[in-house]
Amino acid sequence: MRQVFGILGVAAGAIFVIAGCSDEPLARVTSMLVADPDALDVGEGCLGEVTVATVILRNDGRGRAEIVETRIEGEEAFRLQVPSDPIWAPGMSREVEVEFRPVEPGRAHTATVVIVDDDGGELALPVRGTGGLRRVEADPARVDFGVVDAGSPAMRTVLLRNAGGSPLTVASVVLTSTSPELSLEAGGFSGGVLPAKTEVSIGVVYDPQDRGEDQGVVWVASDDPNTPQLQIPLRGQANLRPQVSLWACRSDRPREQGCALATRGQQLSVGIDEVVHLDAREARDPEGGPLTWIWSVPERPEGSLAGVFPGEADTGDILADRLGVYRVAVRVRDARGLESAPSEVTLTPKDLVLTLDWDRATDVDLHLVRPGGEVGSYGNGVPGRSEGSDCSTFNRAPNWGDPSRNDDDPRLERDAVTSAGVEVVGLDQLEAGEYVVFAHHCDSRETRTQPRAELTVTSRGQTVGMRAEADLPSGALWRVGTVRWDSSAASAIFEATLPLDVVSRPEICRTN
Numbered sequence: 001m002r003q004v005f006g007i008l009g010v011a012a013g014a015i016f017v018i019a020g021c022s023d024e025p026l027a028r029v030t031s032m033l034v035a036d037p038d039a040l041d042v043g044e045g046c047l048g049e050v051t052v053a054t055v056i057l058r059n060d061g062r063g064r065a066e067i068v069e070t071r072i073e074g075e076e077a078f079r080l081q082v083p084s085d086p087i088w089a090p091g092m093s094r095e096v097e098v099e100f101r102p103v104e105p106g107r108a109h110t111a112t113v114v115i116v117d118d119d120g121g122e123l124a125l126p127v128r129g130t131g132g133l134r135r136v137e138a139d140p141a142r143v144d145f146g147v148v149d150a151g152s153p154a155m156r157t158v159l160l161r162n163a164g165g166s167p168l169t170v171a172s173v174v175l176t177s178t179s180p181e182l183s184l185e186a187g188g189f190s191g192g193v194l195p196a197k198t199e200v201s202i203g204v205v206y207d208p209q210d211r212g213e214d215q216g217v218v219w220v221a222s223d224d225p226n227t228p229q230l231q232i233p234l235r236g237q238a239n240l241r242p243q244v245s246l247w248a249c250r251s252d253r254p255r256e257q258g259c260a261l262a263t264r265g266q267q268l269s270v271g272i273d274e275v276v277h278l279d280a281r282e283a284r285d286p287e288g289g290p291l292t293w294i295w296s297v298p299e300r301p302e303g304s305l306a307g308v309f310p311g312e313a314d315t316g317d318i319l320a321d322r323l324g325v326y327r328v329a330v331r332v333r334d335a336r337g338l339e340s341a342p343s344e345v346t347l348t349p350k351d352l353v354l355t356l357d358w359d360r361a362t363d364v365d366l367h368l369v370r371p372g373g374e375v376g377s378y379g380n381g382v383p384g385r386s387e388g389s390d391c392s393t394f395n396r397a398p399n400w401g402d403p404s405r406n407d408d409d410p411r412l413e414r415d416a417v418t419s420a421g422v423e424v425v426g427l428d429q430l431e432a433g434e435y436v437v438f439a440h441h442c443d444s445r446e447t448r449t450q451p452r453a454e455l456t457v458t459s460r461g462q463t464v465g466m467r468a469e470a471d472l473p474s475g476a477l478w479r480v481g482t483v484r485w486d487s488s489a490a491s492a493i494f495e496a497t498l499p500l501d502v503v504s505r506p507e508i509c510r511t512n
Contacts, residue, residue: 031065033088033115033123034058042078042100042129046165046196051100055125057115059088066118074111077101078127102131105166106225132165132196136224138232139199145206145236149338153207155185158232160220161199168194170222173202175234177216181208182234184218208238211286242291244283244332246343250407251277257315269460270320270347271413271426278308278316278345280330291332294339299327323349323424324461349461350426352483352492356439357421360451363442364472365508366423367392368410370400371433375477376508384409391425393417393442401429418445432487436479442509443474455480457494465494475506 036056045051059065067086072078081097088094102109108130115123139159148154162168170191175184184190185203194200208214218232248268249259258279270276278295285291295308295316301324308316308328318328326347333339356366369375373389380386383397384406391398391410401408408429415423439453454468469478479501484493 029063030061030119031059031063031088031090031117031121032061033065033067033117033121034060035123035125039126040098040128042098042127044130044132044165045100045102046132047102047105047167049101049165049196051102051129053098053100054095055098056093057088057096057123058093059090061119062090063119064089065121067115068118069114069116071114071116072111073114075103075109076111077103077109077129078111078113080113080115098125098127100127100129102129102165105131105164106133107131133226134162134166134168134222134224135164136168136170136220136222136227136230137161137163138218138220138230142233143204143235145234147237147239147336148206148208149336150208150238150240151338153205154236155203155205158202158204158218159199160189160194160202162194162196164224165196167196168222168224170194170220172219172221174219174221175204175216176219177214177234179210179214179216181210181214181238182206182216182236204234206234206236208236208240211238211240213237239334239336239338240286241338242283242285242332242334242340244280244293244330244340244343246328246330246345247279247282248328248345248347249277249279250274266344267346267348269350269428270326271350271353271411272320272323272424273413274320276318276320276347278318278328278330279314280316280332280343281314283314283332283340285332285334287334289335291334294331294333296329296331296342297326298329298344299325301325318347320347323353323355323458325349349458350428351430351460351490352427352435352485353458354425354437354483355456355458356423356453357456358451358453358472359420360447360449361419362447362449362451363417363444364421364423364451364453365393365440365442366412366425366455367438367440367508368425368427369436369438370410371431371435373436375436375438376505391427392440393423400427401431420451430485430487432485435483435485437481437483439469439472439478439480440505440508441472441474441476444509446474448474453478457483457492459492460490464492465496467496469500469502472502473504475504475509476502477505477508478502 042053065088070080079099110128113125143156183205188203189200216234220230247259247264249263301322304322329342329344331339331342358364368391370389377389378395379388386398388395388398396412410427413424450471457465479497481496
């Protein structure tokens with residue numbers, strides 16, 4: 001029975017209430033808790049660690065709901081975290097957390113979370129989760145170095161990961177290969193314990209030295225129950241450094257390319273204004289690709305402008321325009337840009353070089369007379385065949401040594417006729433004895449000047465003597481001094497003639 005209340009009226013500030021009874025029953029207002037989702041799968045959890053999942057708890061009833069009890073039916077691997085204010089108003093939704101702590105790897109854990117409200121209602125939420133296994137993975141799963149240049153080692157990093165939910169024990173990390181050119185980075189990870197969901201770096205190095213492809217495998221031994229031996233395949237392709245050999249030679253044919261086997265060398269003595277041929281045709285790319293030639297002159301005498309012409313081919317020429325040492329180098333570059341080591345030739349001054357300089361625009365001639373010879377002995381004057389004992393402007397390259405060779409003959413390398421100096425005579429492989437040096441003011445243009453002349457004597461680029469004379473009138477012959485050559489020691493000693501020995505010999509200018 002329910003009571004019915006009503007207001008009869010209001011009079012003089014008083015309220016008249018009437019009451020009555022009715023047989024109609026009262027409706028009870030209740031709560032109704034529901035879960036979304038209605039079953040929860042937490043997934044894989046790590047041993048010894050808590051994995052948290054959330055579920056939406058909603059009150060779909062007309063009354064408020066207060067959680068008064070929670071319990072787990074089944075395995076104790078799960079736990080419900082209830083908020084500190086456990087009351088849900090009608091229509092309210094709130095997130096609650098379900099914790100999962102697995103106790104055994106590789107096994108499914110199941111339970112039912114029961115939630116009891118103050119109206120006596122019970123919500124049953126089925127939950128499940130799996131104990132995480134030890135699971136080893138590699139990223140990347142294989143390593144391809146591609147093509148690697150020799151001399152430029154490449155390193156790749158592999159991430160070794162425990163993707164499972166239990167600690168992984170790595171017993172060893174070992175590389176096997178067809179070649180020692182593949183290796184593990186020194187001091188890198190070689191074994192240990194990887195906690196769940198962690199990773200460590202492994203460095204793999206490829207340092208190719210031989211032609212061809214190289215292959216290998218990194219072996220990771222662990223207590224992963226499914227993959228106790230993880231294999232990480234490796235491969236790489238070598239690009240070897242190209243090679244080149246440079247040679248130098250003399251030739252009377254300026255347009256000749258390269259050097260003959262019998263005449264070439266990597267050290268050559270050269271005279272002033274002499275053209276030397278350079279040959280770098282002995283070059284190869286181990287992979288058989290095209291090559292580019294790169295020329296340079298790392299060392300040359302001060303003031304020299306010498307360079308290699310044409311400068312981009314496999315052969316070239318260089319002109320020795322100053323007295324001194326020249327180093328000429330060439331490298332070759334393959335299609336990938338990898339360069340060879342340089343190959344060099346050295347060009348050095350001759351055993352004996354005489355340089356005569358003067359300060360007026362007139363014709364002063366330098367004369368070198370061989371041991372036992374005499375000034376003015378020009379022979380037939382034919383270069384390479386003359387038997388004359390005086391090497392000068394009228395006998396520019398007499399045959400003094402072995403009649404079948406010319407590399408042991410003197411040569412007038414520079415001859416100034418209408419300007420102030422210089423004249424140069426060079427000679428290699430001298431016979432032992434005393435050579436006499438003269439300077440003659442030929443004055444072929446009849447300038448009637450008196451030039452100041454100076455002689456410098458060098459042996460293999462080192463100065464061994466110098467002498468200057470102030471007055472050389474027209475037709476004057478100056479006996480400058482002597483050069484004694486010691487063939488056993490390959491050394492020269494210059495002695496100036498003192499007192500000055502200057503006589504008038506205008507006929508020295510004539511060739512008949």
